[in-house]
Amino acid sequence: MFDFTLDAAEGSARAGRFTTPHGEIPTPSFMPVGTLGTVKALSMEEVEALGARMVLANTYHLYLRPGHELVRSLGGVHEFSRWRGPMLTDSGGYQVFSLAGTRRIHDDGVEFKSHIDGSAHSFTPEFVMEIQRALGADVVMAFDECPPGGCDRATAERACARTLAWLERCAKRFGELGCEEPGPSQALFPVLQGNVFDDLRDEHARRVRELGEWAGFGIGGLSVGEAKPDMWRTLEVLDDALPTDRPRYLMGVGYPDDLLEAIARGCDLFDCVAPTRNARHGTAWTSEEGQVNLKAARFRDDTGPLDAACDCATCGRYDRAYLRHLVVAGEWLAMRLLSIHNLRFLVRLGEEARSRIGEGSFDGWRRDWLQRYRKEGSRQ
Amino acid sequence: MFDFTLDAAEGSARAGRFTTPHGEIPTPSFMPVGTLGTVKALSMEEVEALGARMVLANTYHLYLRPGHELVRSLGGVHEFSRWRGPMLTDSGGYQVFSLAGTRRIHDDGVEFKSHIDGSAHSFTPEFVMEIQRALGADVVMAFDECPPGGCDRATAERACARTLAWLERCAKRFGELGCEEPGPSQALFPVLQGNVFDDLRDEHARRVRELGEWAGFGIGGLSVGEAKPDMWRTLEVLDDALPTDRPRYLMGVGYPDDLLEAIARGCDLFDCVAPTRNARHGTAWTSEEGQVNLKAARFRDDTGPLDAACDCATCGRYDRAYLRHLVVAGEWLAMRLLSIHNLRFLVRLGEEARSRIGEGSFDGWRRDWLQRYRKEGSRQ
Numbered sequence: 001m002f003d004f005t006l007d008a009a010e011g012s013a014r015a016g017r018f019t020t021p022h023g024e025i026p027t028p029s030f031m032p033v034g035t036l037g038t039v040k041a042l043s044m045e046e047v048e049a050l051g052a053r054m055v056l057a058n059t060y061h062l063y064l065r066p067g068h069e070l071v072r073s074l075g076g077v078h079e080f081s082r083w084r085g086p087m088l089t090d091s092g093g094y095q096v097f098s099l100a101g102t103r104r105i106h107d108d109g110v111e112f113k114s115h116i117d118g119s120a121h122s123f124t125p126e127f128v129m130e131i132q133r134a135l136g137a138d139v140v141m142a143f144d145e146c147p148p149g150g151c152d153r154a155t156a157e158r159a160c161a162r163t164l165a166w167l168e169r170c171a172k173r174f175g176e177l178g179c180e181e182p183g184p185s186q187a188l189f190p191v192l193q194g195n196v197f198d199d200l201r202d203e204h205a206r207r208v209r210e211l212g213e214w215a216g217f218g219i220g221g222l223s224v225g226e227a228k229p230d231m232w233r234t235l236e237v238l239d240d241a242l243p244t245d246r247p248r249y250l251m252g253v254g255y256p257d258d259l260l261e262a263i264a265r266g267c268d269l270f271d272c273v274a275p276t277r278n279a280r281h282g283t284a285w286t287s288e289e290g291q292v293n294l295k296a297a298r299f300r301d302d303t304g305p306l307d308a309a310c311d312c313a314t315c316g317r318y319d320r321a322y323l324r325h326l327v328v329a330g331e332w333l334a335m336r337l338l339s340i341h342n343l344r345f346l347v348r349l350g351e352e353a354r355s356r357i358g359e360g361s362f363d364g365w366r367r368d369w370l371q372r373y374r375k376e377g378s379r380q
Numbered sequence: 381m382f383d384f385t386l387d388a389a390e391g392s393a394r395a396g397r398f399t400t401p402h403g404e405i406p407t408p409s410f411m412p413v414g415t416l417g418t419v420k421a422l423s424m425e426e427v428e429a430l431g432a433r434m435v436l437a438n439t440y441h442l443y444l445r446p447g448h449e450l451v452r453s454l455g456g457v458h459e460f461s462r463w464r465g466p467m468l469t470d471s472g473g474y475q476v477f478s479l480a481g482t483r484r485i486h487d488d489g490v491e492f493k494s495h496i497d498g499s500a501h502s503f504t505p506e507f508v509m510e511i512q513r514a515l516g517a518d519v520v521m522a523f524d525e526c527p528p529g530g531c532d533r534a535t536a537e538r539a540c541a542r543t544l545a546w547l548e549r550c551a552k553r554f555g556e557l558g559c560e561e562p563g564p565s566q567a568l569f570p571v572l573q574g575n576v577f578d579d580l581r582d583e584h585a586r587r588v589r590e591l592g593e594w595a596g597f598g599i600g601g602l603s604v605g606e607a608k609p610d611m612w613r614t615l616e617v618l619d620d621a622l623p624t625d626r627p628r629y630l631m632g633v634g635y636p637d638d639l640l641e642a643i644a645r646g647c648d649l650f651d652c653v654a655p656t657r658n659a660r661h662g663t664a665w666t667s668e669e670g671q672v673n674l675k676a677a678r679f680r681d682d683t684g685p686l687d688a689a690c691d692c693a694t695c696g697r698y699d700r701a702y703l704r705h706l707v708v709a710g711e712w713l714a715m716r717l718l719s720i721h722n723l724r725f726l727v728r729l730g731e732e733a734r735s736r737i738g739e740g741s742f743d744g745w746r747r748d749w750l751q752r753y754r755k756e757g758s759r760q
Contacts, residue, residue: 036705036706036709036711037702037705038706038711038712038713040711040712040713041712041713041716042713043713043716065705065708065709066680066701066704066705066708066709070680070681070701073681074681074683074699074701074702080701080702080705081702082697082698082702300446300450301450301453301454303454317462318462319454321446321450321454321460322417322454322460322461322462324446325416325417325445325446325460326416326418328445328446329416329445329446331416331418331420332418332420332421332712332715332716333418333420333421333422333423335712336421336423336712336716337423
């Protein structure tokens with residue numbers, strides 16, 4: 001039910017196809033985040049129309065509200081959210097570790113308090129597998145410990161050891177659940193840790209690979225505050241350490257320029273809340289002007305589209321003057337129209353990278369694209 | 381360019397067609413409110429898809445933001461908002477009178493402070509015509525004084541006198557603007573005042589009719605806090621006082637039951653923010669259960685549509701369990717899906733009333749409908 005085919009490669013950049021029970025994802029591919037079973041402000045028809053192929057949902061959030069057992073009884077997260085294509089649920093680990101001050105980590109798992117009502121909860125590797133089984137996404141992520149960017153080596157080492165121990169427990173429970181009950185066909189991705197310590201990354205990846213034949217790998221512990229050159233170097237270490245015939249999902253990335261840098265270093269799948277969070281602040285990405293904020297006075301009477309090179313529903317129908325008006329007035333429609341554009345921008349970037357890799361023109365295109373984007377972005 | 385044809389009548393209820401430069405509106409018809417050139421949370425494609433024929437925009441809001449001259453330079457409110465059908469702008473009178481404590485009324489007009497930044501502004505009848513000319517909607521409303529519901533007779537009399545004096549000034553300036561410059565073809569509707577004093581209403585309507593050949597009439601000063609029986613009686617007074625061959629727009633109404641009561645008393649056009657405001661609070665109207673709030677625990681695992689009798693996009697695709705989840709989690713999509721449903725509910729009520737009036741079965745249907753709706757509503 002799960003397969004990854006490499007169609008082309010250029011340097012470390014790869015054009016592949018990841019097959020899941022709910023369909024195929026041509027890679028590289030950006031995955032919109034549908035935290036609570038909805039991509040903020042959008043309908044799933046809109047998410048589909050903008051070309052997204054796989055959608056994320058958050059285990060932590062759905063566990064708290066409406067509850068994983070309710071989602072199961074309603075037919076699982078696909079049926080619940082009306083997304084018919086491939087889905088992935090994260091492990092909730094990143095969320096509960098972010099609850100600084102209200103969570104306690106120990107070897108068995110994490111105790112934490114709900115951000116909604118302060119009620120006490122506990123995640124163990126086994127329980128997280130049970131929750132994700134109930135949600136029923138195609139890809140489920142192992143429960144890992146993600147230390148903050150800039151942590152010292154000893155902290156990173158401890159997190160790697162714990163993540164490895166938890167991975168064994170996740171894999172065991174995941175296997176049991178697949179045998180015990182009827183349910184969806186799912187694949188478990190391990191999450192790779194090791195911060196920006198090259199030898200730790202290499203060692204951790206090797207030990208994870210020894211634990212099983214994984215259908216794909218999650219790359220965790222990046223985009224958490226480390227310097228960009230450290231992130232790129234770490235991806236290069238992992239590019240050597242990971243098998244080429246499995247998809248690599250770089251978690252929490254990212255911005256358009258980060259996406260291209262990571263694609264160049266062999267990453268295939270991505271997710272980030274930036275497209276929708278930026279939309280909420282009136283910020284949009286453009287091909288020719290980099291990142292712009294629609295509140296700027298210069299857009300007041302600008303009757304051009306947000307991005308003349310974009311094929312999204314927003315750019316096809318609305319002009320900058322109207323979008324600026326909606327943003328300034330705080331209208332709900334602003335959030336929606338900018339989200340559609342920003343998501344399409346990243347999805348299209350993946351599509352174009354794939355096509356360029358197929359032609360062997362990816363690297364030159366990427367350099368030109370980044371130079372133009374960054375130059376314009378720095379002028380804002 | 382403006383015409384009103386009566387296709388059928390049953391008692392005082394009328395099925396008509398109101399023709400405007402941007403198209404025909406079969407009446408009775410509910411008009412969604414697009415305050416700032418957007419119906420909150422919806423795209424104009426969605427507004428069109430739910431069957432709305434005419435959309436409102438608010439003069440006060442567009443004057444403050446983005447400014448009527450900017451809207452004019454961008455091609456007028458149709459081009460600006462991407463609504464291609466008939467549009468109506470209110471006079472802004474109701475909004476500035478609502479700014480209690482920050483506005484001063486005198487015979488020449490109203491001085492008020494912006495709700496956005498406290499800046500000082502002044503509306504006169506002439507200026508309001510100029511703003512609405514710049515916005516360019518099909519129907520523009522005269523600048524009137526709307527006293528609060530429950531005001532004494534002397535207050536209502538003074539408001540009638542001032543409204544009449546202002547109407548003369550509006551009509552004069554409206555005529556000048558139509559001659560002076562090229563621009564859209566527009567119709568000016570007077571606004572009828574007189575609170576719930578029958579003789580004042582009758583007298584005021586008579587004097588307004590003496591002032592000109594109006595293309596239609598706005599019924600103001602109702603749904604502002606008076607008792608429902610007073611509102612229905614006042615509409616009966618006006619039904620006798622107004623010509624049958626002109627559309628009657630009951631301003632600020634309303635809820636589904638109010639809509640049917642007003643249609644039975646000869647009203648043709650309606651507007652209200654209730655459908656979208658209620659959506660924001662998780663409230664929806666249903667044919668069989670009256671008004672419901674999606675937060676109710678009984679909807680937690682309800683896999684039925686919000687309203688089995690409804691043909692809207694929300695009821696066609698989503699179930700109550702998912703809608704409840706979105707409402708409880710405060711998701712943006714909740715506002716949007718419930719707005720689509722609530723607006724379609726009122727639009728469909730107008731459509732069915734029209735069809736029933738054509739068949740001569742309106743009155744019995746209305747009684748049955750109201751009895752069922754109110755019985756169920758009272759159980760909530």
